[in-house]
Structure formats: structure tokens, C-alpha cells
Amino acid sequence: MKITFASSYGFCLGVKRALTLVMNLDPKKEKIYLLSPIVHNSKVMDHLKNQGFLTLDDSLTIEEKLSSLHSCKVVFSAHGHDKKLELICQKNDLEIIDTTCPRVKANENSLKKDIKEGQDVIYIGIKNHPETVSALSLDPKIIFIDYHNPSFDFKVNKDACSVHNQTTLIRSTLENIYLELKKKYKHVKLVNDICFATEQNQNALDEVTIEDLIVVIGDKLSSNTKRLYELAKQKYPLKMVILAEDIQDFKNINLNEFSNAFITAGASSPKEQIDEIVSYLKNFNN
Ligand code: SF4
Known part of the structure; x- marks a missing residue:
């Protein structure tokens, strides 16, 4: 053929960076736990486990995993993570290796800036995806639109409102959601956070x-x-x-x-x- x-x-810079951060650690010298797939690829995860990185029962939530650990290193995935988990790490003396992609972090910083300026913020993402969970954990007031099942049944009270999104969506589908949003709320500022x-x-x-x-x-x-x-x-x-x-x-x-x-x-x-x-x-x- x-x-x-x-x-x-294939591999983007964010994934390469996350893997470099992890591969620079030595799991033979100390206990290092991967809390979830650092990137979504089972072959990559199998490779890391063979190197000696530790994982916990998949049926546990990340919160439950962290609560069971003390005084060791834990790796957060490239997608970002729920910010409340950092408090458990502090309490349990866990050192965080944060592999969050810089592009995801940049989106979250821009989202935080908009919130700080007093804007309403809408986030379009895939429900329960770790990147969405991470973004929504920044502030309980963020309005979530499910990419697969968008609903516009909410109120945007302020004059200023920005619309952010998960980095890995399809642009044309995102634009269809924008069209619907604009019909209802003409003033919203569309950011488009799809990564390069x-x-x-x-x-x-x-x-x-x-x-x-x-x-x-x-x-x-x-x-x-x-x-x-x-x-x-x-x-x-x-x-x-x-x-x-x-x-x-x-x-x-x-x-x-x-x-x-x-x-x-x-x-x-x-x-x-x-x-x-x-x-x-x-x-x-x-
Ligand atoms: S946000 Fe984009 S660049 Fe970053 S890890 Fe995800 S796919 Fe890669």
C-alpha cells in the first residue's frame, strides 16, 4: 500500500514537554505516582509503568488517590487538574510535578484575568474531560457549555462576557456554537483557545x-x-x-x-x- x-x-510540544518532565525523574530512587494518564495514550502509560512509575487503582478518583498518599512525588497530567487537589497535596506533604501544557495554562490565565476584571466567563468543553474540569475549578461562577450537547439556557447578566474553550475542539463545531451564542448574547467576546x-x-x-x-x-x-x-x-x-x-x-x-x-x-x-x-x-x- x-x-x-x-x-x-503526532506528538505536539505540550506532550513532548510533559514526557520530558517525567522522564527526567528517577522512579527507581523514590516513589513517584502518576495520578491519571499524563497524556491520553495507553502505550505511553505502559512505557512509564515499566520504567517504575507507580499508579493507583483506576476506580479511585484523583482526590481519593491523593488522600491515600503521604510524603512522595505525584504527577499531574498535561491536561491540567482541579485546583482543589493542590490543597490535599499541601496537607499530605506531596510534591507536585505539574506537567500541564503551557498552552492550557495560558488559556487558564486569560480566563482568570477576565474573571478578575469582572467579566462573566463561558467555557465550552467536553464534559468531565480533565482539561474542562481544570478550567471549571478556577471559579464556580464559570458558565459551562457542553461541546457535545450545547445548551444556551443561562443568563449572562453583565455587559462584558468572554467565551473560552478547550484546546482540542473542532473549529467548525465550535463556530456553530458561537453562532447560537451570538444569536442570544450579541455582546459576548469570542476568544477561541484551540491550540496550534x-x-x-x-x-x-x-x-x-x-x-x-x-x-x-x-x-x-x-x-x-x-x-x-x-x-x-x-x-x-x-x-x-x-x-x-x-x-x-x-x-x-x-x-x-x-x-x-x-x-x-x-x-x-x-x-x-x-x-x-x-x-x-x-x-x-x-
Ligand atoms: S493543548 Fe495542544 S499543545 Fe498542549 S498538550 Fe494539548 S494538544 Fe498538545
């Missing part, structure tokens, strides 16, 4: 031409990977689009029917995961 790569795909990496990876989908198979490589828990997959399906409804974590995801597809594959990958997908899938695809239609 002939393979064409998107001009932009998400935007670039999504724009690179426009490079698809003759390819009959589009493969989006990444973890099914990763927001930016899922949005990339959804966007590819929206843009190319007549082509086969697959979200693949590994080669098992092709088991129900006759790959001999395809001759040209377009490859892209989410911002948390490591090179090894991409290489494994690409090598596999190359075996077909040689």
Missing part, C-alpha cells in the same frame, strides 16, 4: 487527495485524536476512515481493497505506535 503522511501529525497543534493537525486533513483509506492513529481516550477522526469522517464521508490504536483495529477490514493510505495521528501518539501501524499497512497491495 502506498503511504502518504499528513504534513502535521490541534489546528495544524486538523488543517492537514485537507491534504487528502486520491487516498482511499484514512488512518488516524491514537488512543480512543484522546480528545484531540477523536476530534481528528470525527473531522476526517465529516470531510470524507465516502472514504474509509479508521481510528487505530494498533493493528488489531484492522482485523475486520479487507486491506487488500485499498491502495493508498493517508496517515495522521493525534498529539499524544508516540512514533513507535505510528511506525507499527504503518509497517503493517505497507504489507498490503505491494
Whole structure:
């Protein structure tokens, strides 16, 4: 199979930075707990666990995990975290390794500035996603709009109101939400916090031409990977689009029917995961 790569795909700077921060620690010398996936990719997490990083029972909340720990290092994920968790860390003498992406932090700072100036703030995000949880924890007055199920049944009392959002959304869907918002509240200031990496990876989908198979490589828990997959399906409804974590995801597809594959990958997908899938695809239609 002939393979064409998107001009932009895979690890973004925020993910690389988070992994560098963690890999600079030595889990063989001290206990270091990963409280949640530092980036949404199970292969990355498996690698870190093999290096000696510790995790706790997945059925526990991060709050419960922290409450059970004392005097060790804990790693907060690249997505950001609920700010109340920092108080538990203080109380339990836990040293925080905060891998929050600088882009997420910049969005949160801008959101805090708007609140401080007395503006109402609306946040558009995916319900319960850690980045959304982190942003909403900044102030209980933030008005939340669920990206997947937007509702505009709220009141914005002040003249000044800004609209922020999660970094990994699809721009066209976000713009549809903006349209609805503007119909109801003409004065709102739209910020658009989609990050550069998400935007670039999504724009690179426009490079698809003759390819009959589009493969989006990444973890099914990763927001930016899922949005990339959804966007590819929206843009190319007549082509086969697959979200693949590994080669098992092709088991129900006759790959001999395809001759040209377009490859892209989410911002948390490591090179090894991409290489494994690409090598596999190359075996077909040689
Ligand atoms: S996808 Fe964007 S916001 Fe998320 S870690 Fe990468 S650069 Fe940061």
C-alpha cells in the first residue's frame, strides 16, 4: 500500500514537554505516582509503568488517590487538574510535578484575568474531560457549555462576557456554537483557545487527495485524536476512515481493497505506535 503522511501529525510540544518532565525523574530512587494518564495514550502509560512509575487503582478518583498518599512525588497530567487537589497535596506533604501544557495554562490565565476584571466567563468543553474540569475549578461562577450537547439556557447578566474553550475542539463545531451564542448574547467576546497543534493537525486533513483509506492513529481516550477522526469522517464521508490504536483495529477490514493510505495521528501518539501501524499497512497491495 502506498503511504502518504499528513504534513502535521503526532506528538505536539505540550506532550513532548510533559514526557520530558517525567522522564527526567528517577522512579527507581523514590516513589513517584502518576495520578491519571499524563497524556491520553495507553502505550505511553505502559512505557512509564515499566520504567517504575507507580499508579493507583483506576476506580479511585484523583482526590481519593491523593488522600491515600503521604510524603512522595505525584504527577499531574498535561491536561491540567482541579485546583482543589493542590490543597490535599499541601496537607499530605506531596510534591507536585505539574506537567500541564503551557498552552492550557495560558488559556487558564486569560480566563482568570477576565474573571478578575469582572467579566462573566463561558467555557465550552467536553464534559468531565480533565482539561474542562481544570478550567471549571478556577471559579464556580464559570458558565459551562457542553461541546457535545450545547445548551444556551443561562443568563449572562453583565455587559462584558468572554467565551473560552478547550484546546482540542473542532473549529467548525465550535463556530456553530458561537453562532447560537451570538444569536442570544450579541455582546459576548469570542476568544477561541484551540491550540496550534490541534489546528495544524486538523488543517492537514485537507491534504487528502486520491487516498482511499484514512488512518488516524491514537488512543480512543484522546480528545484531540477523536476530534481528528470525527473531522476526517465529516470531510470524507465516502472514504474509509479508521481510528487505530494498533493493528488489531484492522482485523475486520479487507486491506487488500485499498491502495493508498493517508496517515495522521493525534498529539499524544508516540512514533513507535505510528511506525507499527504503518509497517503493517505497507504489507498490503505491494
Ligand atoms: S494538544 Fe495542544 S493543548 Fe494539548 S498538550 Fe498538545 S499543545 Fe498542549
